[in-house]
Amino acid sequence: xxxxxxxxxxxxxxxxxxxxxxxxxxxxxxxxxxxxxxxxxxxxxxxxxxxxxxxxxxxxxxxxxxxxxxxxxxxxxxxxxxxxxxxxxxxxxxxxxxxxxxxxxxxxxxxxxxxxxxxxxxxxxxxxxxxxxxxxxxxxxxxxxxxxxxxxxxxxxxxxxxxxxxxxxxxxxxxxxxxxxxxxxxxxxxxxxxxxxxxxxxxxxxxxxxxxxxxxxxxxxxxxxxxxxxxxxxxxxxxxxxxxxxxxxxxxxxxxxxxxxxxxxxxxxxxxxxxxxxxxxxxxxxxxxxxxxxxxxxxxxxxxxxxxxxxxxxxxxxxxxxxxxxxxxxxxxxxxxxxxxxxxxxxxxxxxxxxxxxxxxxxxxxxxxxxxxxxxxxxxxxxxxxxxxxxxxxxxxxxxxxxxxxxxxxxxxxxxxxxxxxxxxxxxxxxxxxxxxx
Amino acid sequence: xxxxxxxxxxxxxxxxxxxxxxxxxxxxxxxxxxxxxxxxxxxxxxxxxxxxxxxxxxxxxxxxxxxxxxxxxxxxxxxxxxxxxxxxxxxxxxxxxxxxxxxxxxxxxxxxxxxxxxxxxxxxxxxxxxxxxxxxxxxxxxxxxxxxxxxxxxxxxxxxxxxxxxxxxxxxxxxxxxxxxxxxxxxxxxxxxxxxxxxxxxxxxxxxxxxxxxxxxxxxxxxxxxxxxxxxxxxxxxxxxxxxxxxxxxxx
Numbered sequence: 001x002x003x004x005x006x007x008x009x010x011x012x013x014x015x016x017x018x019x020x021x022x023x024x025x026x027x028x029x030x031x032x033x034x035x036x037x038x039x040x041x042x043x044x045x046x047x048x049x050x051x052x053x054x055x056x057x058x059x060x061x062x063x064x065x066x067x068x069x070x071x072x073x074x075x076x077x078x079x080x081x082x083x084x085x086x087x088x089x090x091x092x093x094x095x096x097x098x099x100x101x102x103x104x105x106x107x108x109x110x111x112x113x114x115x116x117x118x119x120x121x122x123x124x125x126x127x128x129x130x131x132x133x134x135x136x137x138x139x140x141x142x143x144x145x146x147x148x149x150x151x152x153x154x155x156x157x158x159x160x161x162x163x164x165x166x167x168x169x170x171x172x173x174x175x176x177x178x179x180x181x182x183x184x185x186x187x188x189x190x191x192x193x194x195x196x197x198x199x200x201x202x203x204x205x206x207x208x209x210x211x212x213x214x215x216x217x218x219x220x221x222x223x224x225x226x227x228x229x230x231x232x233x234x235x236x237x238x239x240x241x242x243x244x245x246x247x248x249x250x251x252x253x254x255x256x257x258x259x260x261x262x263x264x265x266x267x268x269x270x271x272x273x274x275x276x277x278x279x280x281x282x283x284x285x286x287x288x289x290x291x292x293x294x295x296x297x298x299x300x301x302x303x304x305x306x307x308x309x310x311x312x313x314x315x316x317x318x319x320x321x322x323x324x325x326x327x328x329x330x331x332x333x334x335x336x337x338x339x340x341x342x343x344x345x346x347x348x349x350x351x352x353x354x355x356x357x358x359x360x361x362x363x364x365x366x367x368x369x370x371x372x373x374x375x376x377x378x379x380x381x382x383x384x385x386x387x388x389x390x391x392x393x394x395x396x397x398x399x400x401x402x403x404x405x406x407x408x409x410x411x412x413x414x415x416x417x418x419x420x421x422x423x424x425x426x427x428x429x430x431x432x433x434x435x436x437x438x
Numbered sequence: 439x440x441x442x443x444x445x446x447x448x449x450x451x452x453x454x455x456x457x458x459x460x461x462x463x464x465x466x467x468x469x470x471x472x473x474x475x476x477x478x479x480x481x482x483x484x485x486x487x488x489x490x491x492x493x494x495x496x497x498x499x500x501x502x503x504x505x506x507x508x509x510x511x512x513x514x515x516x517x518x519x520x521x522x523x524x525x526x527x528x529x530x531x532x533x534x535x536x537x538x539x540x541x542x543x544x545x546x547x548x549x550x551x552x553x554x555x556x557x558x559x560x561x562x563x564x565x566x567x568x569x570x571x572x573x574x575x576x577x578x579x580x581x582x583x584x585x586x587x588x589x590x591x592x593x594x595x596x597x598x599x600x601x602x603x604x605x606x607x608x609x610x611x612x613x614x615x616x617x618x619x620x621x622x623x624x625x626x627x628x629x630x631x632x633x634x635x636x637x638x639x640x641x642x643x644x645x646x647x648x649x650x651x652x653x654x655x656x657x658x659x660x661x662x663x664x665x666x667x668x669x670x671x672x673x674x675x676x677x678x679x680x681x682x683x684x685x686x687x688x689x690x
Contacts, residue, residue, distance in 0.1 A: 385526075386489075387526050388526045388528050390488055390489070390510060391522065391525070391526040391528070392528075392536070392540075393487070393509065393510035393511045393514070394486050394487070394510050394511075394513075394514055394519075394520050394522075395511075395514055395519075395536070395537075395540035395596065395600065396511050396514035396515045396540045396541075396543045396544040396547070396600065397511055397539055397540050397543050398509075398511045398543060399509065399511065401539070401543070402511075405531060405536075405539065406528070406531075408530070409528060409529060409530025409531045409579075410529075410530060411530075412530040413529070413530060
């Protein structure tokens with residue numbers, strides 16, 4: 001019997017090996033931050049289901065697998081044809097197993113409007129700016145995967161939108177895990193800085209190719225300056241053998257406006273954290289999510305809206321359609337801090353169980369410390385609306401088609417929030433296919 | 439056209455229809471009246487194929503076909519239309535898209551090509567006038583946030599679009615003010631062409647002032663206990679149901 005490789009030890013050893021190659025950079029404050037994160041990861045270790053935040057999402061199967069944590073990235077245009085999103089236009093960046101592929105990518109927006117670089121390039125060019133924001137928002141003091149990600153921060157994108165610039169052309173980050181030859185583990189770290197009165201749309205698309213397992217551990221931090229507008233979409237269509245743990249962290253300044261939409265079409269085992277901290281007043285934040293797991297897929301969405309300051313508004317809507325033996329988790333936390341008077345915070349999570357064997361765990365958590373606020377939350381989990389289905393049938397629409405139509409309509413509330421037409425259309429057709437076929 | 443013989447239906451353990459006999463010929467309008475809980479809406483639902491009810495006996499032939507063997511969508515495609523008492527709100531599906539899908543599914547069942555966009559829009563425009571319904575209402579999610587009157591007008595509009603052979607109106611008049619009632623009734627009257635038949639389930643005489651029936655039937659305790667012409671409805675209006683109830687209950 002071979003001794004199983006300890007994943008944690010493997011990662012720590014890799015970190016130390018990397019460090020010997022850094023030369024001068026090892027003394028930089030960025031690297032000191034990485035070191036701190038590694039020590040936190042070492043101390044925290046991988047969470048077990050005894051950890052309240054991981055009660056329904058067991059990482060056991062993930063951490064007991066062997067992964068190549070430094071996989072290579074060799075891919076051709078032809079390999080990507082199956083992953084194409086029709087009519088997609090804009091700034092499109094391809095990352096294969098974390099590594100940026102300039103030959104596949106297109107950047108069209110001028111740099112005086114928005115600087116789009118890899119994380120590493122961004123740090124080289126703007127060290128002070130990166131150090132000012134990196135790891136300042138995504139908290140790694142109590143989250144092993146964020147700590148691990150911070151320690152390995154290297155691959156991913158750096159996006160800096162100049163003050164007052166309205167970036168009309170969307171930025172699309174396509175992260176592809178290539179698991180054709182072996183199990184691969186990739187860590188991605190993105191930093192988005194949207195200056196005062198600037199506006200940008202960023203989409204992250206996650207796909208896998210190949211039959212081996214993949215593990216993606218990703219963190220995207222966004223800093224929004226005063227009156228900044230930020231649309232952020234996360235679209236996941238990964239394989240049955242894909243593990244994905246991701247944190248999207250958004251920090252709002254005064255009057256910032258954000259839309260976050262997370263759509264999970266497929267993936268083996270997924271945990272998405274979406275954390276918003278309203279560090280300014282008169283902030284408006286919209287959070288929407290949609291998940292459609294089938295087979296034995298597991299999808300966990302944890303959201304946190306932290307109303308730290310007064311006069312802000314948040315509106316959250318998550319929807320799920322659960323097929324087969326899939327399992328899902330929704331955990332939505334809202335904090336309204338003592339100072340956050342005149343907060344309006346709304347949360348809703350609606351689920352349809354399309355199979356008697358599917359499971360959904362929902363947990364809204366509101367902690368309100370201010371007295372002059374309007375907050376509401378509600379979760380529903382139930383069967384398909386039989387009365388609506390009969391209505392459609394009574395007009396001549398066959399039952400299966402009616403059911404698909406209702407599911408599409410149910411999903412549309414979320415999909416319509418995506419303002420990049422090609423991505424919205426791609427999702428609509430992928431969802432139509434999924435609800436029609438399953 | 440429609441021949442119902444000794445139809446019995448129950449929901450769970452409770453028997454609601456206890457042997458209905460009714461024949462509807464082409465072009466006829468039959469009103470089904472009766473006190474609350476007599477089984478009027480059940481009859482409408484059973485004809486349309488609602489699954490909540492178990493048919494425990496009897497037969498229903500529609501144009502010679504065994505209706506009870508058909509799925510609700512097949513009944514619709516054969517030409518039965520149920521205007522709901524409580525039209526369902528369906529967020530995310532516009533009336534226009536919904537009707538296009540429905541119409542083309544029916545055409546597919548009948549072996550016809552789908553209607554092209556131009557013909558569909560032309561038909562929409564024509565039928566919209568019938569019930570005085572606005573385009574903006576039809577682009578919105580089906581029935582979502584519609585007033586009671588708008589919902590019922592939308593039912594009649596759908597009926598006009600789908601051109602059924604038999605329209606069943608299940609208490610279409612409930613919750614309508616007199617103006618809305620008149621619009622709905624006029625819509626239905628325009629669809630009376632000598633061939634198309636209607637079953638009008640109602641609690642009140644006032645709808646029958648506008649949609650004048652050929653026959654009136656009184657349903658009580660799951661049976662048709664009295665049938666007559668439109669004068670019967672007037673008599674009911676005047677005297678209520680108690681005299682009929684008394685007659686029937688005396689026989690038991």
